[in-house]
Amino acid sequence: MKKLRSTAGFLLTAIFAATLCVGCGGLPKQLTRVQRIDQPPAGKALVNFHRPSTWGGNQLYPIFDINGKMLMDLMGGCEFQQVCEPGENVFVGWAEHVAVVKADLAPDKVYDIMVDISMGWVKGNVYLSPVAKGDPRRSKLSQFERREKTVLALNRNQHVADYEAKNQARIVEIKQDFVSGQKSDRVKYLQKDDCR
Numbered sequence: 001m002k003k004l005r006s007t008a009g010f011l012l013t014a015i016f017a018a019t020l021c022v023g024c025g026g027l028p029k030q031l032t033r034v035q036r037i038d039q040p041p042a043g044k045a046l047v048n049f050h051r052p053s054t055w056g057g058n059q060l061y062p063i064f065d066i067n068g069k070m071l072m073d074l075m076g077g078c079e080f081q082q083v084c085e086p087g088e089n090v091f092v093g094w095a096e097h098v099a100v101v102k103a104d105l106a107p108d109k110v111y112d113i114m115v116d117i118s119m120g121w122v123k124g125n126v127y128l129s130p131v132a133k134g135d136p137r138r139s140k141l142s143q144f145e146r147r148e149k150t151v152l153a154l155n156r157n158q159h160v161a162d163y164e165a166k167n168q169a170r171i172v173e174i175k176q177d178f179v180s181g182q183k184s185d186r187v188k189y190l191q192k193d194d195c196r
Contacts, residue, residue: 062163079145
């Protein structure tokens with residue numbers, strides 16, 4: 001029993017130290033801090049991915065576009081901003097379950113997607129939830145942005161290239177199942193008028 005307590009104590013200390021390290025500036029090599037932008041470049045659209053919760057610790061959450069390009073490996077308590085071409089954009093993420101958002105974006109507009117965390121079997125599960133016009137969290141976006149002290153961008157290094165290549169077959173399968181297949185009823189939507 002004493003050995004079990006000692007091991008548990010060590011693990012809790014290690015987890016706490018790792019959390020502090022990331023909070024103090026120790027980001028994974030594929031991530032870098034950037035300045036938040038308020039508006040997209042002219043003629044483009046901006047999508048903010050908010051993950052204000054630090055629940056789930058430093059579990060990273062991969063976000064891809066439907067063509068298999070990795071956009072982000074998002075950690076808790078952070079935000080990611082994606083400048084997009086207007087029109088249809090499809091975002092894909094997964095933990096224990098797959099999440100897909102189809103976004104119809106207007107030029108010169110700003111949109112928001114919450115990266116929600118819930119309990120999973122082995123680790124926290126993550127969902128992409130569009131912040132539509134009627135979403136009650138819409139009025140709290142500035143509060144979430146204050147909590148998301150770090151805005152992240154993805155460094156396209158070897159780790160990212162390897163992870164992207166490893167998951168191409170998965171993206172093809174997701175595209176078949178969710179975009180035009182039997183799981184298309186699970187896709188969430190962000191409409192042109194869901195902008196800020």
